Amino acid sequence: MTMVEDLGRLSKRSGPQSSSLQDGSRIAVVGAGPAGSLFSYFLLNMAEAVSLDIGVDLFEPRHFCHRGPAGCNHCGGIVSESLVQRLATEGIMLPDGVVQRGIESYTLHMDVGDVEIETPLAEKRIAAIYRGNGPRNSEPLDTHSFDGYLLELAQEKGANLVPRLVTGVRREDNRMRVTCADQYCNDYDLAVIATGVNSRLVESLEDESREFRRPGRTKTFICEFLLGRDVIRDTFGPSMHVFFLDIPRLKFAALIPKGDYVTLCLLGKDIDDELMQQFFSSPEVMNCFPKGTVPSHVCHCYPRINIDAANPAYSDRLVMIGDSGTTRLFKDGIGASYRTAKAAARTVVFHGTGAEDFEKYYAPTCRAISKDNQVGKVVFGFGSLIQKSRFARRGVLRMTANEQKNANGSRRMSEVLWDLFSGSASYTDVFLRTLHPAYIGSLLWNLVAGNSPSASSRNGHGRGQECDRVEH
Amino acid sequence: MARLGKQYSDGDVIFREGDTGTCMFVIQKGEVEVFVESDGHELILRKIGANDFFGEMALFEHETRTASARAVGPTHVLTIDKKNFLAGVHEDPSLAFRIVKTMSHRIRNLTDRLAKYEEDI
Ligand SMILES: Cc1cc2nc3c(=O)[nH]c(=O)nc-3n(C[C@H](O)[C@H](O)[C@H](O)COP(=O)(O)OP(=O)(O)OC[C@H]3O[C@@H](n4cnc5c(N)ncnc54)[C@H](O)[C@@H]3O)c2cc1C
Numbered sequence: 345m346t347m348v349e350d351l352g353r354l355s356k357r358s359g360p361q362s363s364s365l366q367d368g369s370r371i372a373v374v375g376a377g378p379a380g381s382l383f384s385y386f387l388l389n390m391a392e393a394v395s396l397d398i399g400v401d402l403f404e405p406r407h408f409c410h411r412g413p414a415g416c417n418h419c420g421g422i423v424s425e426s427l428v429q430r431l432a433t434e435g436i437m438l439p440d441g442v443v444q445r446g447i448e449s450y451t452l453h454m455d456v457g458d459v460e461i462e463t464p465l466a467e468k469r470i471a472a473i474y475r476g477n478g479p480r481n482s483e484p485l486d487t488h489s490f491d492g493y494l495l496e497l498a499q500e501k502g503a504n505l506v507p508r509l510v511t512g513v514r515r516e517d518n519r520m521r522v523t524c525a526d527q528y529c530n531d532y533d534l535a536v537i538a539t540g541v542n543s544r545l546v547e548s549l550e551d552e553s554r555e556f557r558r559p560g561r562t563k564t565f566i567c568e569f570l571l572g573r574d575v576i577r578d579t580f581g582p583s584m585h586v587f588f589l590d591i592p593r594l595k596f597a598a599l600i601p602k603g604d605y606v607t608l609c610l611l612g613k614d615i616d617d618e619l620m621q622q623f624f625s626s627p628e629v630m631n632c633f634p635k636g637t638v639p640s641h642v643c644h645c646y647p648r649i650n651i652d653a654a655n656p657a658y659s660d661r662l663v664m665i666g667d668s669g670t671t672r673l674f675k676d677g678i679g680a681s682y683r684t685a686k687a688a689a690r691t692v693v694f695h696g697t698g699a700e701d702f703e704k705y706y707a708p709t710c711r712a713i714s715k716d717n718q719v720g721k722v723v724f725g726f727g728s729l730i731q732k733s734r735f736a737r738r739g740v741l742r743m744t745a746n747e748q749k750n751a752n753g754s755r756r757m758s759e760v761l762w763d764l765f766s767g768s769a770s771y772t773d774v775f776l777r778t779l780h781p782a783y784i785g786s787l788l789w790n791l792v793a794g795n796s797p798s799a800s801s802r803n804g805h806g807r808g809q810e811c812d813r814v815e816h
Numbered sequence: 817m818a819r820l821g822k823q824y825s826d827g828d829v830i831f832r833e834g835d836t837g838t839c840m841f842v843i844q845k846g847e848v849e850v851f852v853e854s855d856g857h858e859l860i861l862r863k864i865g866a867n868d869f870f871g872e873m874a875l876f877e878h879e880t881r882t883a884s885a886r887a888v889g890p891t892h893v894l895t896i897d898k899k900n901f902l903a904g905v906h907e908d909p910s911l912a913f914r915i916v917k918t919m920s921h922r923i924r925n926l927t928d929r930l931a932k933y934e935e936d937i
Contacts, residue, residue, distance in 0.1 A: 390910070428820060429896045430904050432842040435914050437867055443818045467822040467895055686908055709907065768900075 363661065364696040365533065367397040371692075372522045372532040373503070374510045374545065376404030377417050377475075379666020379681035380538030381494035381503075386689035388501035394693065400502065401530070403522070405509040408492030412480030417491055418542065418566060418647035419677065420600055420609035422447070422584070423471040425768040427679040436497065438471055441488035444602035445472040448582040450765045452744065453628040455590070456737045459745045460583060461758050461765075468582070470766055472602045479568040479605055479643035510545060513537065513662070520661050533661065534697045536688065538681075540667040541650045559668065560652025565610040565620060567644035575634055576601045585632055586765050588740075590731050591622045595724055596674055598765075599632060608641070611649065611674050649674070653714050658702035663688050670710040673717040674724070676767030683709055720771035723764065726778075739791030746790070756783040820844055821894035824887035830871075833884045837874030838898045840915075843867065846891025852883045862922075863888065872915055875901050 365371075371387065373380045384400050391398050408415050423438065431438070446468025451460045463469065473490040499505060508524040513535050515521070520535035539545050541561045550558040571579070585599040595612040610623060623629060630636045653670040657663065665688045666681035687709035688702075695701040730736040743757040760777055763769035777783060821844040824830060831837060833852060841848075843866050850861045850870055861883055864870060870885055875898050887893075904911045 426900050426904075428894070429900050430911065432894050433869075433896055433901065433904070433911055433914065435867060437842070437844060438820065440819050443820055446818045446820050465822070465895055468818070468820050469894065471818075471820055683907070686910075690908070690910060712907070 363533075363698050365391070365396060365398055365692060368399075369533040370399045370401065370531075371534045371536065372513075372520065372530070373400060373402045373536045373538055374513065374522070375538035375540060375543070375666075375668075376402050376406075376495045376498070376505070377491055377538060377540055377666060377681065378494055378678045379540075379668075379685045380404070380536070381491065381498040382682050383536055383538060383665055383685035383689050384498035384503040385494070385501050386686050387693060388498070388503060390689055390693040392501075396693065400498075400504065401506050401522075401532070402495070402498060402503045403506045403508055403510045403524070404495070405507055406476075407507075408475075408489035408495065409477050411477045411482050412643055413476075413645055415476030415489060415492075416645075417475040417540070418645050419475055420566065420598060420607060421473045421475060421490070421602065422600060422766070423473055423490070424676040424679050425469045425766050427676065427682060428469050428471055430679075430682065438473070438490075439488060439493065442473055442490050442493050443471045444474060445582060446470065447472055447584050447600075447766075449584075450762060451583045451585045452588060452741075452761065452765075453585060453632065454588045454737045454741060455626075455628060456734060457741050457745075458628075459741055459748060461744060461748060461762055464755070464759065464762065470584075472584075472600050472607075474602065478603075479570070481642060482570075482605070510539075513545070513549070515661070518661075534692060535662050537662070537664040537668050538666050538685070541648050543668070546654075546664075546668050557655045559650045559654045559670075561648040562612075562651050563614050563616075563646050564612075564649050565608075565615045565644070565646055567608050567641035569606045569608065569633075569639050570604060570642050571606055571634070571639070573604050576604070576606060579632065579634055580606060584765070587623075587626075587628055588727075588731055588737065589623070589626055589628060591619060591626070593619055594623065594731075595727075597623060597629075605642075615646070650677070653710060657710055658699060658706060660699045661697050663692075663697075663702055663706060670713045672713055672767065673720040673771075675720075675764075679767065680713055683713065716770045716772050719775050723771050723775055727764075735791065735795055738794035739787060742794035743786055743790035754782070756780065756786060819892050821892040824891045824893060826887060826889050828887045828891075830885040830887065830893060831881050833881055835881045837871055837881050840869055840872040840875050840896045840898075840901070841885070842869045842894045842896060844892035844894050846893075847888040848885050848891060848893070849888050850883050850885050862925075869896070869915070869918070872919065874898065875915075 373384050380402060384402050388400060447470035448468055449460050449462045451458055475489060475491050477489050508526060508528055510522055511525050512523040513520060519531040521531050522535060523529045541559050546558045550556055580601040587597040593613045598609050600607040624638050630638055650667045650671045654664050654668060657669040665684045669684055671677045671680040687706050691701055691705040695705050730740055747753060747755040747758045760774055763774050845866055847863055847865050848870060849863050851858050
């Protein structure tokens, strides 16, 4: 029976079986992005704790030591505040060579002005990293790839790296057969799919079946600008620059400073040339760059992003983790990879590799993420309303700027924006905070005050001369 | 290349005995001394280095800090919020495993020291 037939069988709920790992069990992990490497790391760690002797083959054709697309897993490269803390609690510290820059603040750019939101603790807890070894043609520096570092951790725990492209995963006599492009073939007690959403493998699995639905995806855009360390320090500083612009289909846009480069990330629905043109020609974006000119980029890609979970994401002896399963909507995808990878590792070590084990112990983590994404859609809906209304933008700007000026006062809007941009809190948590009467009261007051005739006359000189603008 | 956390210079106090704590700390680089003061004397409880954590009792109790901590040489320290930690443990109890293991080592250490102290007197 093929894997896809099996996935279909699961969705019809026809008696999945339970099975557990034994000494000598072999596990295939397909893909060594954050999900695959962290899964292997935690699996081997937990197996060691319960004296279980298992073997892990980690399939990954990419070399993370390469610069440019060949070594890169294409993302903005922000490791969220919550993930940095959780990894540190696990004993995983990001080495200096991996962290290109510690982010200290977010600068929100809108047509009505800019405001810098500083980290609540005056501490660098957000890391800007490269997934590979830096942009195309970059100088070889003492940088280190984030994905490469996680892969090393997995290898140190005992995972065996198999540098091959997997082309097929199918069920053979109650084991999972993994085949590769070069005809390599082996059988395993468990197959873990961690290929992300930019792989042909998940696509081909769906094409074969009407039961299995691969994750929903949309096209995004990333590029790198070479500006040099000094220019970046003087223009961008240790701040991530986020844009709230009235551009249809654009959900999130950010400029992320790293070493000698600045990474631009555009997320939304099917990012295309027209949207990019609108973005690059907006004064808010141009004014971020030296002399108000957007330079040409040195490296770019159009990776896809997961916007809807795979269904189902597990079956007997098979589980999908990270982006190939479930992830957070537009935020903290690496954090979601950590969560799903660890939940899957816990399930197979302490419970079993059957569909019912995954249903009972793995699915709750996926469901929690998906449920939070539903709230996230509402939050992004509100964001779009603000994006469309200058009236609302003035209120948001005024409230945030006043909070930033008043060091000891409450910072309700700043905290909501901080957690939304950094992905540090769940969408549900952020949403509930916006329902607090004090938040609503303050926002209403700032909407009135920010749009009053006196504020308008003070604000009426165009961008950069807002009374509420915080210089940086 | 960059380092995460907050930077402290040699001798900087990170927190003091009696402070109310809502977070623990993980050392990114450098060393930290945990100490108590009594009758004007300082007793160093332990000296810890990179990847070690301290101040973890604040995550589990509402009490004030029972000891002080200060940097030994240039040190980078990352703060772990109580809320983030407890949310993580709620979803994944094994997140607390490393802390429980270290706390168990520390209790064992203190018990040994206490036994030795009782023998000496
Ligand atoms: C534009 C953009 C910006 C983003 N910015 C951020 C951000 O700033 N912070 C954040 O946390 N998240 C961000 N994300 C999300 C993040 O990139 C993903 O959530 C994360 O990479 C998922 O990790 P993964 O391990 O599941 O998959 P991936 O990172 O995609 O890794 C999959 C791995 O599998 C390998 N592979 C694929 N097919 C095969 C095969 N057939 N055989 C063997 N190996 C295979 C690939 O080579 C790759 O190494 C962003 C995403 C996009 C698109």
